[in-house]
Amino acid sequence: MAKRRQLYEGKAKVIFEGPEPGTVVQYFKDDATAFNNKKKGTITGKGVLNNRISEYLMLKLADIGIPTHFVRRLNMREQLVREVEIIPIEVVVRNIIAGSLAKRFDMPEGTPLPRSIVEYYYKADELDDPMVSEEHITAFGWATPPDLDEIMSMSLRINDFLTGLFLGIGIRLIDFKLEFGRVWEEEQMRIILADEISPDNCRLWDMNTNEKMDKDRFRRDLGGVEEAYQEVARRLGILPESGPGDMPGSDTMQ
Numbered sequence: 001m002a003k004r005r006q007l008y009e010g011k012a013k014v015i016f017e018g019p020e021p022g023t024v025v026q027y028f029k030d031d032a033t034a035f036n037n038k039k040k041g042t043i044t045g046k047g048v049l050n051n052r053i054s055e056y057l058m059l060k061l062a063d064i065g066i067p068t069h070f071v072r073r074l075n076m077r078e079q080l081v082r083e084v085e086i087i088p089i090e091v092v093v094r095n096i097i098a099g100s101l102a103k104r105f106d107m108p109e110g111t112p113l114p115r116s117i118v119e120y121y122y123k124a125d126e127l128d129d130p131m132v133s134e135e136h137i138t139a140f141g142w143a144t145p146p147d148l149d150e151i152m153s154m155s156l157r158i159n160d161f162l163t164g165l166f167l168g169i170g171i172r173l174i175d176f177k178l179e180f181g182r183v184w185e186e187e188q189m190r191i192i193l194a195d196e197i198s199p200d201n202c203r204l205w206d207m208n209t210n211e212k213m214d215k216d217r218f219r220r221d222l223g224g225v226e227e228a229y230q231e232v233a234r235r236l237g238i239l240p241e242s243g244p245g246d247m248p249g250s251d252t253m254q
């Protein structure tokens with residue numbers, strides 16, 4: 001990795017200063033955490049796969065008119081993205097009951113919801129990312145009501161599109177998390193999709209077997225974590241040509 005100024009280190013990514021103003025470099029690590037950092041580990045090759053998967057999905061979303069931060073992939077583990085002011089909200093879209101929703105209401109995982117649910121969580125590790133309502137978000141000034149309308153409508157469009165895309169490769173999109181950021185263009189503020197979309201922040205189940213193909217394999221010690229991420233990339237048709245053998249630690253590979 002070339003020497004550059006590190007701006008931020010998150011649990012799965014590092015953000016470096018970009019080569020031109022208004023850009024930053026997103027470096028994808030193999031580190032995995034769960035339960036707000038209580039469980040830590042490494043998923044070999046995850047960074048390489050998530051870099052590719054997120055690139056692929058962000059480009060597809062841009063094709064249907066969703067504004068995203070993605071500019072271009074730089075190498076195996078890095079992508080150039082637009083610098084945004086992150087809105088401190090995690091937007092979770094759910095199609096099927098799983099995870100914390102199943103737990104909170106003691107409902108069986110796998111039950112389809114009559115309609116998709118959008119939830120908001122305040123991004124604050126020290127508070128365990130508490131769930132918040134639109135009222136909290138607007139009252140505390142994290143986003144305005146029109147910002148939230150835009151975030152909600154983009155999230156539902158993303159959900160519709162990704163649900164179809166994954167169905168086409170035999171995967172059910174159970175739920176996922178999105179983050180949005182603000183950019184300014186000629187004094188105009190715009191909200192764009194930021195962060196990443198990958199098996200780290202989506203629940204993906206095989207359509208036929210219901211086998212989990214996402215970070216729940218790590219969270220729940222199900223084994224076969226690397227293989228699951230590889231299988232998602234393979235079905236998307238983006239497993240690097242040289243194959244998974246090239247994944248581990250391929251920091252410098254272009």
Ligand code: C5P
Pocket residue numbers: 090092098099100101129175176177200201202203215
């Ligand atoms: O844990 P929970 O069921 O609320 O997660 C819903 C979805 O949001 C899952 O796909 C999970 O991977 C994602 N998520 C995330 N980051 C968080 C919390 C949830 O990516 N901090």
